[in-house]
Structures are given as structure tokens and as C-alpha cells.
Amino acid sequence: MRRLLRTPAGLAGTVLVTAMVVLAVAGPPIWGAEAERIDSASILQGATAAHPLGTDNLGRDILARVLVAGRLSLTLALLATLVGATAGVLLGALPSVLPRRGARLVTGSVNALVAFPGLLLAMFTAVIAGLGARGAVIGIGTAVAPGFARLTQTLAASVAGADYVSAARMLGVSRWRVMTRHVLPNIAEPLILNFTQALGGALLALAGMSFLGLGVQPPSFDWGRLLFDGFGRIYATPAVALGPAAAIALAGIGFNLLGDALAHAAARRTAPPGTDAEPGAPRPVALGEPDPDAVLEVRDLTVAFPGGVTPVRGLSLTIAPGEIVGLVGESGSGKSLTAAAIGGLVPYPGEVRAGRLRLCGADVRELPEAERRRLLGTSLAMVFQNPMAALNPALKVGGQLAEVAVVHQGASRAEAAARAVDRLDHVRVPEPATRARQHPHELSGGMRQRAVIAMGLMGAPRLIVADEPTTALDVTVQREILRLLREVTAETGAATLFISHDIAVVGELCHRVVVMYAGRVVEELPVGELASGAAHPYTRALVASLPDMETDRSLPLASIPGRQPPPAEVPDGCAFAARCELATARCAAERPPLIPYGTARRVACWEV
Missing domain, CATH: 3.40.50.300 (P-loop containing nucleotide triphosphate hydrolases)
Incomplete structure (x- = not known):
């Protein structure tokens, strides 16, 4: 938790999700009566001191309804994600335990579902299941399931080939026991992280379904339904639509930030103590003298x-x-x-x-x-x-x-x-x-x-x-x-x-x-100079071959041409010369020594 709260994204996600959960628990008891109270004298009002977000066609306070709708919105999103995650995990894990033909059939079905647009799949399923909250939950769950299935299938495939799974099968462990005891427990953590992020997507999708009239139906209401009710008045009284829109956006952003922060929290690095010298600097000891402090x-x-x-x-x-x-x-x-x-x-x-x-x-x-x-x-x-x-x-x-x-x-x-x-x-x-x-x-x-x-x-x-x-x-x-x-x-x-x-x-x-x-x-x-300060052409090529979020996906991935020479065929000169764009005749004929280069580093290259 401390690692999670150290990052701005983690802190923001935790605060937003916590606020939404508190709102879902406390909203209906506190503002439930006000959200249902009909006031014929205040019908279709804009933003006022008494009604900051205005009122609807029955004079009900929209702010109170937004605060109360949080419970139903979050509950439906949680149910839809649970439906999708359960179906997707089971579907994705099946190929690892089924016979070859059955595994191919399941894999083909998953591929087809992943290729189908998620929103269309959700709408199609919701229409078949029936309009209303139940149909929307089933529809969104169906749309979420293929993503979980593909992730589970990928993770389970790597686990299924592990030695301990082979040993379990050799000992006669049943296929279902292999899946429940050896496969699924080993891939639970990434699935849980994906579940957190999927919650945000399910919340937005359910709001979209209600906005289109396929989700929650009157007299019930969620944020999507409130947005639908206020959308017709958005040009005259924008506040009536901005309230539920802001709630949807904040909740979706919160769950996505939290899921992303959870995925990165474990990778947060803490500098280990225990050394007087600055980490990252080579020990300044002469080659001919032993270093008494070195392990x-x-x-x-x-x-x-x-x-x-x-x-x-x-x-x-x-x-x-x-x-x-x-x-x-x-x-x-x-x-x-x-x-x-x-x-x-x-x-x-x-x-x-x-x-x-x-x-x-x-x-x-x-x-x-x-x-x-x-x-x-x-x-x-x-x-x-x-x-x-x-x-x-x-x-x-x-x-x-x-x-x-x-x-x-x-x-x-x-x-x-x-x-x-x-x-x-x-x-x-x-x-x-x-x-x-x-x-x-x-x-x-x-x-x-x-x-x-x-x-x-x-x-x-x-x-x-x-x-x-x-x-x-x-x-x-x-x-x-x-x-x-x-x-x-x-x-x-x-x-x-x-x-x-x-x-x-x-x-x-x-x-x-x-x-x-x-x-x-x-x-x-x-290590601080690895990404941008590497001097040797080989080190720079290794760093360049590592894709990141800014890599242009329309271009081929960077690679190092050629291959490393076998141990018995290393040339007399620089072994990297045949693959190096900066190589000269001297590189091919004479091996460069490893010498100091700047501060706290050494390089073996004639051209730096």
C-alpha cells in the first residue's frame, strides 16, 4: 500500500475508488429520500442554490440522484465484471486441460469472440437477454469475457508446459485438478490486476448501454440513465447532464488508474542501504592491488x-x-x-x-x-x-x-x-x-x-x-x-x-x-546512464532494440543485424566489428582494451 500511494497515479486512483465506494455505501441512506421526492413547483429547473445540478421532469433533485445512483452503477459494473471474468477465465483455461481437438475448438471460439467488436457483442447479447439491468450486465459480461479468456489462455499456456505440471500429469492427476490446482493458482495475480482495470471499462460500458436505452429502465436509475434523461436539456441547462457525466468519468478514471498503479507498484525500486560508496560507480582500485572492501x-x-x-x-x-x-x-x-x-x-x-x-x-x-x-x-x-x-x-x-x-x-x-x-x-x-x-x-x-x-x-x-x-x-x-x-x-x-x-x-x-x-x-x-548515456555501439544497440510506449508501431522493431560469433570463432579484433556501423579497419585488426571513459565507467571501443 505504501508503494501504491507513493505514485501520483496510485494515490489519485486510490482516492477516487475509495470515494466511489464510500458514496455507494452512504449515498442511498443519506440522499435516498431527497432523490425520490417529487416537487411539482420545481420541475425542469436549471442550477440553483437549492438544486446545484437542477431538477428533472418530476422536480426531483439531480445532485441527490447522482449521489444515490453510485450504488447501482458500481454494483452493476462489479456484477458484469464478475460474469465476464468467471466466464473468460474458465474459457481461457480449458485449452490447457482439454484434448487437442477440444482445445482447438475453444481457442478458435476465443479468437472469434476477440475479433468481434465488444460494444456490438454487448448490445446483441443485451437485446437477446432482455432490456434492463439484467440484460446489460449479461451483455457487458459477455463483451468482457473474451479479453479475460485471451489473457488466461496466454498465461495458462506458459504454465501448462512447466515441469511441475508435467510431473503432476505423469503422476496421474486429473485434468480438472491440474487446472484448478496447478494452472489457475499460478496465474491469479495478473488476472486480479486485469479485473481492477476491467471494472472501469465495465462501468463506462454500462453507462453507455443505459444512455442508449438498453440498460437500466425507469423507475430505477444509474449514472447512464441520468445522463440520458439530461442530455436533451444539455444546451439549455448543461448542469443537468454534466453531473452524471462527471461521476462516470471520475469513477472510470479511478478504476483504471488504480489498476495501472497496482500493476506497477511492485516494480517500484528502493535503493538498498548497506554501502558507503555511491552505488553505480566502479570501485577505484588499482588492478594490481586487492580491494579489501569488495565482496x-x-x-x-x-x-x-x-x-x-x-x-x-x-x-x-x-x-x-x-x-x-x-x-x-x-x-x-x-x-x-x-x-x-x-x-x-x-x-x-x-x-x-x-x-x-x-x-x-x-x-x-x-x-x-x-x-x-x-x-x-x-x-x-x-x-x-x-x-x-x-x-x-x-x-x-x-x-x-x-x-x-x-x-x-x-x-x-x-x-x-x-x-x-x-x-x-x-x-x-x-x-x-x-x-x-x-x-x-x-x-x-x-x-x-x-x-x-x-x-x-x-x-x-x-x-x-x-x-x-x-x-x-x-x-x-x-x-x-x-x-x-x-x-x-x-x-x-x-x-x-x-x-x-x-x-x-x-x-x-x-x-x-x-x-x-x-x-x-x-x-x-x-544504470542511470544506460538509457541515454551508453557509449559502446553494442550497448546502444541493445537499448535501441527495447520497445517502449513511444515506439512507432508502424515501423519494424529495431534489431542488431548479423549474429554473435561462436566462442571458437572470435576474431582477433573487436568481436562486434562485423555488426557495427562505426567499425574501421583498426577495429577488425586490433582488439580495443577496456579503459576508463569519463567518470564511473569503462568502455572497450576505438571509436568513442
Whole structure:
């Protein structure tokens, strides 16, 4: 709620919706009698001191009627949205559980309904269902349903292919149970957000139906009916129509602002404390001297495989306590292998070489095996892209978390189990004791990712390496995971290396950005300069390829021509030269070094 009220849109939406709800509750008891009182001496008056919005053809006060009509208007909008959401969710979820032919039939029906104009569909349904409030509710609900169905179908399709759904089907779980237990619970949050926004649209549509004479019929009245009654007098006494029009507009705007603010509230970034240095600035330490304050310090890291394959080439990186550093680049640029090298997880026959690889002040390569395992097991937390790969589907979640404390901290099984429940609760997994007794396939995708984060928090991590932890998650759960990473970093003071190919997510989460291409770092800069101050042509191309609300949809989306060279075919010069519009003969022949460029940044390019 605090995040919601920090934004002007969220504050305005909350105030407007709250006012409308209060009006719907208190309006009829307070102004109901005045709204129904007939005064033959005041028929068809304009705005006066006694009647600020005038009176109708029976002398009834229009302001009182507008205030009373809020209850019926909001109630009908809520009912219509519930009808549309219920029908749409069921219709959209069916393809994920029906046989192939049935799924195709439902999908085709949804596509046809989405293509049909919503207002015409609502009017057609209302005429069939009968004029009046009931017909209008059914009509608007029918018009709302295809949008919910399409959204549900899209979300359910991604969930239906998840590993835990496949595991449930393999165990013989019925199709309907798969839908109600594994599919719908995992897509509820975006549907709820869409429901809030749909309320505003339903309110406007119902007012339009009543204005056209297809909705609420006398003697009942809603805002649309009042607008219809006053429209004929709008040129003589405008106030009689402006009152209900203003109520409709304010309510519609309020619900839309609130829905939009709810969708963005989770993405609000709070700057994590815990570091004395300004986040976003590279640490000013000489390459030849260790940085005593750094949590992670890597110098000249190289990962090579037999046959001349070198996915990571001479990478240097420093992360301070409380700092979140984003590592970005196309697939195949060496990001995940960098994380694996830091955690000692490069598979055989890969070879890791580094001039320096220090974690928490200790050189990992120089430690005895037992101490190295203890340091990595307690001070380093790894969060992988696919939590099903990190969690054993045959073991319960709590047991897998407890294993960390038993192996690395010498805890008893009872102590480790209790700490596992505590860590699950710490990352806001609902009913942690129950979840600890469940298998991974029984948890949603977001909850499994939280469980993996909780596994890292079983110790006291000083470094969190998150390797694309939100790629397979829907947008709402993605925001929750990002917010959780921010909060964990702020609470523990840990350093975080966030690896992603999504430069927009990195721009929201991180303090500093390190851009990789073909195994090398090509630019390092504060996140505040990413959108408009990137210097390297590759970084600028990545930012330009990200569409936003101002992107011209009539033009093709921006892209980077060509492809990244394979690790075994990286040229001697700049690896990006073949795709760069600024490349010269020197770029193709000589590799540019990564050198300081301005303040708080480094760039590897001959042409900047």
C-alpha cells in the first residue's frame, strides 16, 4: 500500500475508488429520500442554490440522484465484471486441460469472440437477454469475457508446459485438478490486476448501454440513465447532464488508474542501504592491488574448453557490499559461465583461469578443499534460471533446504528443518511449514524460485548470484522475485550479481551494469546512464532494440543485424566489428582494451 500511494497515479486512483465506494455505501441512506421526492413547483429547473445540478421532469433533485445512483452503477459494473471474468477465465483455461481437438475448438471460439467488436457483442447479447439491468450486465459480461479468456489462455499456456505440471500429469492427476490446482493458482495475480482495470471499462460500458436505452429502465436509475434523461436539456441547462457525466468519468478514471498503479507498484525500486560508496560507480582500485572492501573481486577471468572454445575471455569484475550489479548480453555471451566460474561449477573438461578470484577477502583458488567448500556453501547463494533444475523433484522442499545447514553448518536434522521453515517464511512463502513438506511440483513457479532463494539464505550469504531468475515467470511473479532480491540485498548487505538478457529488468533493479559480448566486457556504466548515456555501439544497440510506449508501431522493431560469433570463432579484433556501423579497419585488426571513459565507467571501443 505504501508503494501504491507513493505514485501520483496510485494515490489519485486510490482516492477516487475509495470515494466511489464510500458514496455507494452512504449515498442511498443519506440522499435516498431527497432523490425520490417529487416537487411539482420545481420541475425542469436549471442550477440553483437549492438544486446545484437542477431538477428533472418530476422536480426531483439531480445532485441527490447522482449521489444515490453510485450504488447501482458500481454494483452493476462489479456484477458484469464478475460474469465476464468467471466466464473468460474458465474459457481461457480449458485449452490447457482439454484434448487437442477440444482445445482447438475453444481457442478458435476465443479468437472469434476477440475479433468481434465488444460494444456490438454487448448490445446483441443485451437485446437477446432482455432490456434492463439484467440484460446489460449479461451483455457487458459477455463483451468482457473474451479479453479475460485471451489473457488466461496466454498465461495458462506458459504454465501448462512447466515441469511441475508435467510431473503432476505423469503422476496421474486429473485434468480438472491440474487446472484448478496447478494452472489457475499460478496465474491469479495478473488476472486480479486485469479485473481492477476491467471494472472501469465495465462501468463506462454500462453507462453507455443505459444512455442508449438498453440498460437500466425507469423507475430505477444509474449514472447512464441520468445522463440520458439530461442530455436533451444539455444546451439549455448543461448542469443537468454534466453531473452524471462527471461521476462516470471520475469513477472510470479511478478504476483504471488504480489498476495501472497496482500493476506497477511492485516494480517500484528502493535503493538498498548497506554501502558507503555511491552505488553505480566502479570501485577505484588499482588492478594490481586487492580491494579489501569488495565482496567479490575477479581479475582476468577466462573459461576455456578443449578445441579452442573460450566462452569467457579476460573478465574483471568487482562488487561491493549492498551493491547490485547487472551482467547483460545476448545468449552465448558468457554470462552464465561467468557465474559458474565464480561458484566453482564449470563442468569438466572446462578450465577456469584467473589472475584473482577473491570472495569475502579470501582467494578461492588458494583455499584447501574443505575450506573452499565451506566458504562457497555459506557465503555464496546461487539462484538459477530454472528452479526445477536446482530442486530435486523426488525430494521434499524442506529436506533439500535443510541439507545445506546439515552439510555446511553441522546442524542437527531437527535444527536444520526448523531453519528451513524459517527461511521459507523469510522469503514470504505462504504456509512455510506446509510447503516444506511438499515436493517441488506442488509449488508454483514463483514459490519454487523463492524456495531456491531461501536455500541460499540457509547460510549467511555475502554474495548472491542470480542467473536469469525470472525468465520463465509471468510478469507479476517476476516483479515479486525482483522485489524480493532487492529486499534480501538490503537486509543482509550482500552483494548481488544479477545476470539477464533483459536490459529493461536490469535497468529497474541494478546499480551498475556490465555489458558482455562474445565473452568479453565491452562496457561498464552506472544504470542511470544506460538509457541515454551508453557509449559502446553494442550497448546502444541493445537499448535501441527495447520497445517502449513511444515506439512507432508502424515501423519494424529495431534489431542488431548479423549474429554473435561462436566462442571458437572470435576474431582477433573487436568481436562486434562485423555488426557495427562505426567499425574501421583498426577495429577488425586490433582488439580495443577496456579503459576508463569519463567518470564511473569503462568502455572497450576505438571509436568513442
